Amino acid sequence: MKLAKDSTAWVSVPMFLTAALAVAGNWYMSAEALAGFVFMIFVFMIFFHRDPDRLPRGEGMLSPADGKIIQATPQKITIFMSPSNVHVNRAPLDGVVRDIEYRKGTHLPAFMGRACKNQQNRMHLETDDGDMELRQITGTLVREIVCYVGPGDQVSRGERIGMIRFGSRVEVSIPSGYSLQVGLGDKVRAGETVVAVRSS
Secondary structure, three states: OOEOOOOHHHHHHHHHHHHHHHHHOOOOHHHHHHHHHHHHHHHHHHHHOEOOOOOOOOOOEEOOOOEEEEEEOOOEEEEEEOOOOOOEEEOOOOEEEEEEEEEOOEOOOOOOHHHHHEOEEEEEEEEOOEEEEEEEEEOOOOOEEEEOOOOOOEEOOOOEEEEEEOOEEEEEEOOOOEEEOOOOOOEEOOOOOEEEEEOO
């Protein structure tokens, strides 16, 4: 299974700790029980940091994240990512990263409307169809944003651009001239689901 970039430490630490506790379990019964618990954490870390390859299902603007649409307007969509979703984010369209702005903020659960004020990265992309903004917003736990790209980088539609740990949301603006193809409650997949297409 392919793992997300920069996730080695998150997976290897519980793996080695499980092995150490399993060995200690030969002398201490409590260590053996603890090894089972840490092993479950290890399995979860592998599951959480999985990074499957994706192909677009059609032409148009792609979803930047896996999850559920919790806000959908002609100007913007918001995607809630639960711990069970793939947390790697992808570029919705071909473009150039103009700048990335980090903002401190609150740490509310990511599914709440007020979570738009949480800690976040605001990525501004220049595309052939106009400028767009993508916001990586943290949730309550861990609250770490990983960004794979920087200002001046050229990104391709569907390319991996970062990830968020552990429970989060992504907001992305819709360029003028595009028609929304998703609605509230829809499930989407990063780099695969077409969320908007050019109006004819």
